[in-house]
Amino acid sequence: MNGKQLACVMLMMIIGVVTYTGQIVHKKADAVRASATKAKEAAETADSDRQIAEITSKRVDAESEEIRRFLDTWTPQIDNIQTGQEVEEAVQASIRAAKLYVDSQKFEPKTSGGTTRVIPRIIKASIIAEDEYPKTMNWLGEIEKKLPLARITVCRITPGKDTKSIRLELSLDVPIVNLKADPTERPAKS
Amino acid sequence: MSDYLCHDFKTPRTDTSRRLPNSFRVVPVAFYLAMVAGAYFVTMDIIGYRAANQDKIKYDQIKAQHDAEKAKLEEQTGGLNVETARGTEIAKWIEGTRVMQPIFVKIARSITGESRLGELILERNEQLPNQLVLSMKLTDANISDVQQIQTNLEQLNYRAYSPQQSKQGDVIDYRSNLVWQQR
Numbered sequence: 001m002n003g004k005q006l007a008c009v010m011l012m013m014i015i016g017v018v019t020y021t022g023q024i025v026h027k028k029a030d031a032v033r034a035s036a037t038k039a040k041e042a043a044e045t046a047d048s049d050r051q052i053a054e055i056t057s058k059r060v061d062a063e064s065e066e067i068r069r070f071l072d073t074w075t076p077q078i079d080n081i082q083t084g085q086e087v088e089e090a091v092q093a094s095i096r097a098a099k100l101y102v103d104s105q106k107f108e109p110k111t112s113g114g115t116t117r118v119i120p121r122i123i124k125a126s127i128i129a130e131d132e133y134p135k136t137m138n139w140l141g142e143i144e145k146k147l148p149l150a151r152i153t154v155c156r157i158t159p160g161k162d163t164k165s166i167r168l169e170l171s172l173d174v175p176i177v178n179l180k181a182d183p184t185e186r187p188a189k190s
Numbered sequence: 191m192s193d194y195l196c197h198d199f200k201t202p203r204t205d206t207s208r209r210l211p212n213s214f215r216v217v218p219v220a221f222y223l224a225m226v227a228g229a230y231f232v233t234m235d236i237i238g239y240r241a242a243n244q245d246k247i248k249y250d251q252i253k254a255q256h257d258a259e260k261a262k263l264e265e266q267t268g269g270l271n272v273e274t275a276r277g278t279e280i281a282k283w284i285e286g287t288r289v290m291q292p293i294f295v296k297i298a299r300s301i302t303g304e305s306r307l308g309e310l311i312l313e314r315n316e317q318l319p320n321q322l323v324l325s326m327k328l329t330d331a332n333i334s335d336v337q338q339i340q341t342n343l344e345q346l347n348y349r350a351y352s353p354q355q356s357k358q359g360d361v362i363d364y365r366s367n368l369v370w371q372q373r
Contacts, residue, residue, distance in 0.1 A: 004210050011221040018228035022235075029235040032242040039249035046256035053263040060267050064274040071277035074284070118279040133298070141291040151287045151319065157294060157310040175283060183275040184268075 077148050078177045084109050087123040087147070087174045094146055095129075098139035103128040117181040123174045125150075130160045130167045140168065150174045286319025288370055292346055297326065300339045305331035308361065315367070322368040324350070331362050340366075347371055 081087055088107050095102055106126045112119050129136060144150065156169040290312050301307050308327035315321040328335060333355075340350045353366035 005214075008210065008214050008217045011217050015221055015224040018224045022228045022231050025232050025235045025239070029239040029242065032239050032246065036242040036245040036249065039246045039253065043249040043253040043256065046253045046260065050256045050260040050263065053260045053267070057263045057267045057270070060270045060274070064270050064277070067274050067277035067281065068270070071273065071280060074280055078280070116279050118276050119283060137291060137295055137298075140294070141289070144289045144291055149284065149287060151283070151314065152290050152312070153314050153316075155290055155294070155312045157307075159308070177280065179276060181276070182272050183279055184272050 074149075075179065078179060081147065081149065081174060082176060084121075084123045084176070087125065087176075090146055091125055091127070091143065094139065094143050095127075098135060098142060100129050100135060100139045101131045103130055112175075117183045117185070118179070119175040119177055120181070121176040123176065125170075125172050125174060127170045127172075128168070129170070130165055132164050133166050136166055136168050140170070143172075147172075147174055149177070283319075286314060288320065290322070293322075293324075293343065293348065293368070296342050296346055297339055300342045301328070301331075301335065302338075303335075305329065305335050312368075320370055322348075323365070324368050325363075325365045328362040328364065330360050336362065336364055339364075343368065347373055 081090065084107060091105070091107075095105075104127070108124050108126075110122050110124055112122055129139070131139075140155075144152070151173045152170065153173055154169070154171040158167045158169075159165075160167045293312060294310065297310060298307065306329045308329050309325070310327075311323075311325040313323040313325070315323060336353075336355060340353070343350060347370055348368040349371050350366040351369055353364065355362055355364045357363075
């Protein structure tokens with residue numbers, strides 16, 4: 001092989017190397033372009049998802065406004081009664097204030113049966129009172145006002161021992177509300 | 191010295207390397223073209239590579255921003271849902287806490303004349319706590335007294351459903367479901 005031929009071979013090899021390098025650089029650039037396009041698409045999808053989340057949030061906000069306002073209104077009443085002792089004290093204070101003659105009173109805690117996380121416990125109060133009709137009725141109204149969350153389950157009124165008095169047998173459930181509980185949370189599997 | 195003598199010392203010789211074939215003359219041209227084209231394309235690709243890299247970083251940042259905003263919004267929605275669920279449970283409970291004292295007072299005021307109230311029971315339905323079961327025993331009363339009680343209870347937005355009454359001697363035994371209706 002003479003010098004000219006050798007020079008030609010060298011040039012052809014350089015052409016090959018340049019072409020190969022060009023191809024590699026082009027492939028890399030194409031790959032980065034493709035990943036940039038993917039990143040753009042992902043950003044657009046994320047934007048679309050964000051818009052959906054924003055619309056959902058606004059919708060839920062608007063739909064739940066009334067119930068949340070309702071909850072806000074009741075929160076002070078709920079915060080007032082947080083223990084069984086507070087229930088007992090409230091009932092006894094109202095009895096003392098009304099000077100009502102009470103035959104018996106009983107307070108016992110019971111669970112709500114796992115049906116609700118927000119009301120995990122209920123204080124069941126059973127009161128038997130016998131006094132004058134207006135006094136007894138006023139006390140009943142007062143206790144319903146004082147414990148607005150209390151649910152009277154049974155109330156039985158019969159004539160008392162004398163003509164002026166009535167006998168009241170009252171059973172009421174007072175919920176101990178836990179406003180920190182998450183009712184949407186699924187119960188843990190045991 | 192004559193030319194002839196000179197030829198004695200330097201005799202004509204054949205070429206040491208042969209001429210390249212004509213097709214090989216394209217090789218240097220191709221080389222220059224390859225160099226120019228290679229430089230152009232590589233430069234353009236490097237510029238494109240850098241731009242694409244910057245775009246990728248920019249879009250990744252935008253995506254991360256959108257994802258963060260979405261997560262924040264979802265958290266807000268979750269919070270609202272939890273609060274709504276709490277409110278719903280409280281509302282369900284409160285639905286069954288309507289006061290009973292006005293019902294007793296209303297019934298007591300409805301009793302007039304000779305009739306007397308022997309027993310009055312209001313019981314809350316466990317399954318439907320907004321419904322009450324009213325049972326009462328009226329002595330020396332007549333049907334119009336019972337109707338008067340029902341009419342008076344309607345003023346408190348309570349409607350008596352499936353009323354049952356039986357009379358044994360002077361005593362009327364009355365029982366009905368009271369359903370509260372918003373007007």
